Amino acid sequence: MRKVEVCFSPELIQLHELEDKIVVVVDIFRATSTMVAAVANGVKEILPFPDLESCREMQQKGFLIGGERNGLTAPGFEMGNSPVAYLKGEHAGRSLAMTTTNGTQAIEKSKQASQILIGAFANLQATVSYIQSQTEDVLIHCAGWKGHFNLEDSIYAGALAKALEATHLAEDDGAIAMKALFETVGHDLKGFLSQASHAKRLQNHGIEHDIDFCLSYDLYDLVVKVNAEGFLVKV
Amino acid sequence: MRKVEVCFSPELIQLHELEDKIVVVVDIFRATSTMVAAVANGVKEILPFPDLESCREMQQKGFLIGGERNGLTAPGFEMGNSPVAYLKGEHAGRSLAMTTTNGTQAIEKSKQASQILIGAFANLQATVSYIQSQTEDVLIHCAGWKGHFNLEDSIYAGALAKALEATHLAEDDGAIAMKALFETVGHDLKGFLSQASHAKRLQNHGIEHDIDFCLSYDLYDLVVKVNAEGFLVKV
Numbered sequence: 001m002r003k004v005e006v007c008f009s010p011e012l013i014q015l016h017e018l019e020d021k022i023v024v025v026v027d028i029f030r031a032t033s034t035m036v037a038a039v040a041n042g043v044k045e046i047l048p049f050p051d052l053e054s055c056r057e058m059q060q061k062g063f064l065i066g067g068e069r070n071g072l073t074a075p076g077f078e079m080g081n082s083p084v085a086y087l088k089g090e091h092a093g094r095s096l097a098m099t100t101t102n103g104t105q106a107i108e109k110s111k112q113a114s115q116i117l118i119g120a121f122a123n124l125q126a127t128v129s130y131i132q133s134q135t136e137d138v139l140i141h142c143a144g145w146k147g148h149f150n151l152e153d154s155i156y157a158g159a160l161a162k163a164l165e166a167t168h169l170a171e172d173d174g175a176i177a178m179k180a181l182f183e184t185v186g187h188d189l190k191g192f193l194s195q196a197s198h199a200k201r202l203q204n205h206g207i208e209h210d211i212d213f214c215l216s217y218d219l220y221d222l223v224v225k226v227n228a229e230g231f232l233v234k235v
Numbered sequence: 236m237r238k239v240e241v242c243f244s245p246e247l248i249q250l251h252e253l254e255d256k257i258v259v260v261v262d263i264f265r266a267t268s269t270m271v272a273a274v275a276n277g278v279k280e281i282l283p284f285p286d287l288e289s290c291r292e293m294q295q296k297g298f299l300i301g302g303e304r305n306g307l308t309a310p311g312f313e314m315g316n317s318p319v320a321y322l323k324g325e326h327a328g329r330s331l332a333m334t335t336t337n338g339t340q341a342i343e344k345s346k347q348a349s350q351i352l353i354g355a356f357a358n359l360q361a362t363v364s365y366i367q368s369q370t371e372d373v374l375i376h377c378a379g380w381k382g383h384f385n386l387e388d389s390i391y392a393g394a395l396a397k398a399l400e401a402t403h404l405a406e407d408d409g410a411i412a413m414k415a416l417f418e419t420v421g422h423d424l425k426g427f428l429s430q431a432s433h434a435k436r437l438q439n440h441g442i443e444h445d446i447d448f449c450l451s452y453d454l455y456d457l458v459v460k461v462n463a464e465g466f467l468v469k470v
Contacts, residue, residue: 008384012246015382147250149243151408173386176430181412184419195411 006174023113027143028152031103037083042092058097102143116226151196158182241409258348262378266338272318277327293332337378386431393417
């Protein structure tokens with residue numbers, strides 16, 4: 001049986017072996033949910049950046065630029081970090097440069113993996129099917145919040161570990177714990193996650209629609225992967 | 236209402252404010268369970284050491300020395316890290332110097348706290364009562380396993396957060412997650428934790444009695460605290 005393990009924070013990723021693994025990066029509120037929404041709605045490719053400045057420079061090269069810090073659109077950026085901004089397909093065909101507080105850093109720190117996938121509830125089942133068609137073990141890399149464990153990324157890890165249970169053994173204590181927690185609270189994701197510290201932060205920003213989107217299962221039959229040039233594209 | 240938060244690994248403790256908090260250090264398998272067992276059975280005081288060598292030097296000063304690495308008694312040490320070795324009271328009145336793979340490091344990294352307590356299932360309710368008599372917020376510092384999240388320390392964190400719910404709000408996502416998980420699996424701690432990676436490691440060492448002891452609730456009406464000189468003593 002293949003294996004699935006969970007890392008709860010980019011600050012702990014150095015404890016894990018990434019080589020020969022599929023790493024699924026997840027930042028439910030909102031980076032990876034937004035990435036999946038953008039690609040599903042026609043954005044051609046996404047190039048992630050750890051910092052605002054190098055992201056901003058991509059505007060001159062014709063990129064749409066999306067940037068967020070602490071939940072707010074960064075000054076001078078066209079797009080923030082809202083998945084619903086992509087749903088009308090207005091940005092179809094564009095290349096997007098993107099930087100966020102937690103999610104893009106987690107992608108950067110996953111570079112040694114054999115494959116990097118972008119995870120969201122919106123494409124959970126498609127990601128499961130893709131992983132099951134591959135041979136590698138899986139590591140779920142939760143972006144967390146400024147290094148801290150967070151509830152929404154961890155529950156996604158539990159959902160993915162649960163959905164993979166026919167083929168992948170929960171290998172470490174993180175996967176075991178989150179699979180058990182998801183089995184208990186997965187039927188009321190929104191109710192449970194309304195307690196989460198980051199959901200509260202987002203509620204203060206008045207983006208209820210974003211939260212609803214980020215917690216919706218299987219909106220898209222789509223897998224998003226980091227290609228050899230570092231672009232996030234449809235598989 | 237006061238607050239309770241959880242740190243899952245000494246590798247993440249720098250993300251937390253410790254000042255003005257009660258930090259409860261927990262290493263269920265087996266350091267803090269052993270410390271509580273030792274003090275409950277008459278050991279006068281315990282001085283924790285991060286390394287084997289400085290611990291070993293304490294033997295010349297009349298200390299009983301206990302040392303473990305990777306679950307095994309360290310060479311030349313009188314005691315390993317087994318709580319049941321203290322249950323007959325044979326070491327009553329002695330001072331113990333002790334070093335373990337994870338637990339003693341977590342104590343060392345908690346030094347900025349206003350108070351440091353030593354947590355175990357064996358003295359859970361006594362620790363709850365003591366905390367409720369104090370004014371500070373609480374941080375539960377899980378020793379983990381070589382930096383990784385582990386199931387047994389995290390479930391203890393959930394048990395403590397649950398037992399404190401009348402007085403302390405689950406402040407961060409770690410406390411919320413583990414409280415919810417404990418509510419689900421707390422009635423069968425041993426069954427659930429038999430999946431845990433470290434429990435499996437310990438089973439390989441043939442120490443079933445230790446595991447039973449470490450997962451038993453409220454054997455002692457005793458609070459263990461680090462005093463101003465760095466010794467672990469009965470409150």
